[in-house]
Amino acid sequence: MIVGAAIVRDGTLLAQQRAYPSEAAGLWELPGGRVEPGEREDAAVRRECAEELGVAVEVGARVGADVPLPGGKVLRIFAAELADPAVRPRAVEHRALRWVAPDAVAGLDWLPADRILVPDLERLLGFTGSG
Numbered sequence: 516m517i518v519g520a521a522i523v524r525d526g527t528l529l530a531q532q533r534a535y536p537s538e539a540a541g542l543w544e545l546p547g548g549r550v551e552p553g554e555r556e557d558a559a560v561r562r563e564c565a566e567e568l569g570v571a572v573e574v575g576a577r578v579g580a581d582v583p584l585p586g587g588k589v590l591r592i593f594a595a596e597l598a599d600p601a602v603r604p605r606a607v608e609h610r611a612l613r614w615v616a617p618d619a620v621a622g623l624d625w626l627p628a629d630r631i632l633v634p635d636l637e638r639l640l641g642f643t644g645s646g
């Protein structure tokens with residue numbers, strides 16, 4: 516199980532740009548990673564956000580359906596918020612971070628699994644689209 520955090524602040528979504536491996540470098544994803552044996556999924560989200568962004572988050576409801584990943588893994592996204600909205604996330608192991616506006620979510624160069632979740636992420640941000 517891979518968990519990811521859809522962190523929302525001021526109506527925008529935090530995305531991060533992968534630096535590796537080469538086939539994924541430059542593409543965007545949500546903060547997250549593998550759930551360790553015996554670890555709760557919400558705890559894994561908090562741990563990954565601490566490791567990757569240096570921030571504490573509060574984990575909310577699931578976003579969208581599970582997305583199957585190559586190799587039999589599954590990606591499961593949870594809504595999240597910064598425990599302290601004044602603390603700025605840092606790109607510890609990623610190339611860049613971006614707070615994405617609702618109307619820019621669909622245009623970001625996401626990893627393939629995340630692209631599937633775009634409508635769910637837009638809904639989370641309250642984006643109704645152009646028509």
Ligand SMILES: Nc1nc2c([nH]c(=O)n2[C@H]2C[C@H](O)[C@@H](COP(=O)(O)OP(=O)(O)OP(=O)(O)O)O2)c(=O)[nH]1
Nearest residue numbers: 517518519544545546547548549584590626628629
């Ligand atoms: N964190 C994260 N991983 C994603 C997303 N979408 C997606 O397909 N993945 C894939 C990429 C990787 O194959 C896997 C998680 O990799 P990772 O590098 O973030 O996690 P990790 O450090 O715990 O994993 P590992 O390298 O130790 O196996 O899930 C996403 O939005 N966030």
